[in-house]
Amino acid sequence: MEFKLMPGGTINGEARVPGDKSISHRAIMLGALAEGTTRVTGFLEGEDALATVAAFRSMGVKIDGPEDGEVEIHGVGLHGLKAPGHTLDVGNSGTTIRLLSGLLAGQSFDVELTGDVSLQQRPMGRVIDPLTRMGADISGPDSKPPLRIRGSKNLQGIHYDLPMASAQVKSCVLLAGLYAEGCTSVTEPAPTRDHTERMLRGFAYKVKQNNGVISLSGGGTLKATDIDVPADISSAAFFLVAACIAPGSDLLLTHVGINPTRMGVLNILSLMGADITLKNEREVGGEPVADIHVRYAPLKGIEIPPDQVPLAIDEFPALFIAAACAEGRTILRGAEELRVKESDRIAAMAEGLNTLGVKNEVLEDGIIIEGGGTIGGGVIHTYHDHRIAMSFAIAALRAEQEIRILDCDHVATSFPGFDALARGLGLQISTRAG
Numbered sequence: 424m425e426f427k428l429m430p431g432g433t434i435n436g437e438a439r440v441p442g443d444k445s446i447s448h449r450a451i452m453l454g455a456l457a458e459g460t461t462r463v464t465g466f467l468e469g470e471d472a473l474a475t476v477a478a479f480r481s482m483g484v485k486i487d488g489p490e491d492g493e494v495e496i497h498g499v500g501l502h503g504l505k506a507p508g509h510t511l512d513v514g515n516s517g518t519t520i521r522l523l524s525g526l527l528a529g530q531s532f533d534v535e536l537t538g539d540v541s542l543q544q545r546p547m548g549r550v551i552d553p554l555t556r557m558g559a560d561i562s563g564p565d566s567k568p569p570l571r572i573r574g575s576k577n578l579q580g581i582h583y584d585l586p587m588a589s590a591q592v593k594s595c596v597l598l599a600g601l602y603a604e605g606c607t608s609v610t611e612p613a614p615t616r617d618h619t620e621r622m623l624r625g626f627a628y629k630v631k632q633n634n635g636v637i638s639l640s641g642g643g644t645l646k647a648t649d650i651d652v653p654a655d656i657s658s659a660a661f662f663l664v665a666a667c668i669a670p671g672s673d674l675l676l677t678h679v680g681i682n683p684t685r686m687g688v689l690n691i692l693s694l695m696g697a698d699i700t701l702k703n704e705r706e707v708g709g710e711p712v713a714d715i716h717v718r719y720a721p722l723k724g725i726e727i728p729p730d731q732v733p734l735a736i737d738e739f740p741a742l743f744i745a746a747a748c749a750e751g752r753t754i755l756r757g758a759e760e761l762r763v764k765e766s767d768r769i770a771a772m773a774e775g776l777n778t779l780g781v782k783n784e785v786l787e788d789g790i791i792i793e794g795g796g797t798i799g800g801g802v803i804h805t806y807h808d809h810r811i812a813m814s815f816a817i818a819a820l821r822a823e824q825e826i827r828i829l830d831c832d833h834v835a836t837s838f839p840g841f842d843a844l845a846r847g848l849g850l851q852i853s854t855r856a857g
């Protein structure tokens with residue numbers, strides 16, 4: 424599928440974007456391993472979260488739905504999973520493969536995990552290393568998928584000092600820790616999203632946090648609970664930026680998760696001069712939520728504070744579009760993790776910005792973008808990456824010519840219905856098979 428965008432437009436109205444991808448994955452995983460039935464509302468019916476559902480169904484877990492965002496998971500307890508009998512293909516989802524690696528390292532059966540062409544290029548050494556230290560038997564060619572995990576290993580709790588700021592690695596180690604003897608603890612170089620810790624507590628599992636050390640002990644049980652998944656701030660980010668850059672825009676995004684470990688996009692846009700206000704702040708099932716009101720305001724380029732980088736990691740493709748529309752220069756450093764996402768997001772964004780005539784300089788760990796010039800048009804390659812596709816779609820609001828975006832099927836991994844919602848809010852987007 425391709426997107427075609429006519430230049431210009433404003434963004435107006437009210438919308439609730441689909442459910443949070445990180446929370447949706449974790450709801451299925453913990454619900455499956457809990458005692459009792461977990462009911463989820465607001466679940467993301469995107470391909471990544473559905474890959475997690477399919478994986479647990481293949482391991483004998485009865486899951487009803489999703490239907491209109493509602494899912495019922497009939498938990499089998501921490502030791503109730505069954506051997507899947509075939510390779511688990513988790514598609515495009517890095518979160519699924521890395522978190523599952525931790526959970527499956529402590530099972531009594533062998534399992535193989537793989538994914539699509541993009542996932543097969545992503546580094547798995549980052550989970551193989553700590554899991555091996557815990558006593559797991561896990562390997563993959565060149566430390567990439569397919570991953571083979573041999574069961575019946577007795578895992579030992581370890582302390583792991585994460586070499587990179589990654590919530591997936593942190594979560595992988597903590598989830599393996601549920602099956603390990605003794606205490607498993609982690610420290611991270613910078614805070615990353617804490618949905619796993621919050622949700623474990625929601626399932627009545629004790630997780631401690633002391634002076635930056637996050638720890639739990641193996642051998643407990645998870646108790647089923649109800650989960651209301653907020654709208655995904657990573658999906659909201661495209662429309663936040665869209666409304667910021669298109670003169671005349673006025674947008675309300677409802678029920679968005681504003682967990683402090685996900686707030687980087689709001690903090691960075693505010694530093695750039697955005698007109699954003701949070702309304703109706705509340706807490707839903709252990710996660711803070713708000714309605715976000717955003718109006719057009721002229722943006723200025725900034726040097727992005729390093730502590731905001733892990734808190735906005737998936738939002739940088741959209742933020743690069745904001746930077747292209749801002750007056751002056753925006754500098755991002757310390758974001759080398761962007762190179763190992765669904766695509767090398769620094770390279771893919773730089774290539775697209777070049778196509779549109781936006782001056783930029785690629786750094787090993789970031790990019791410098793010269794904003795305020797004209798944005799042209801052209802043909803964009805997405806490299807199998809949903810966030811590259813959606814970012815260049817919103818760039819059309821300030822472009823002078825048509826933008827064609829190739830290979831947009833992957834948008835459905837995180838944001839099913841993006842094009843229809845975007846059209847309803849004012850983006851001049853059409854789709855075509857291709």
Ligand SMILES: O=C(O)C1=C[C@@H](OP(=O)(O)O)[C@@H](O)[C@H](O)C1
Nearest residue numbers: 445518588589590591592736737
């Ligand atoms: O834990 C999670 O749900 C995620 C963690 C992040 O990945 P890293 O842990 O690789 O930074 C993020 O990019 C991904 O979209 C979701």
Ligand SMILES: C=C(OP(=O)(O)O)C(=O)O
Nearest residue numbers: 515516517518737764765
């Ligand atoms: C990096 C992402 O997801 P994952 O790692 O789960 O593939 C993303 O959604 O931007």
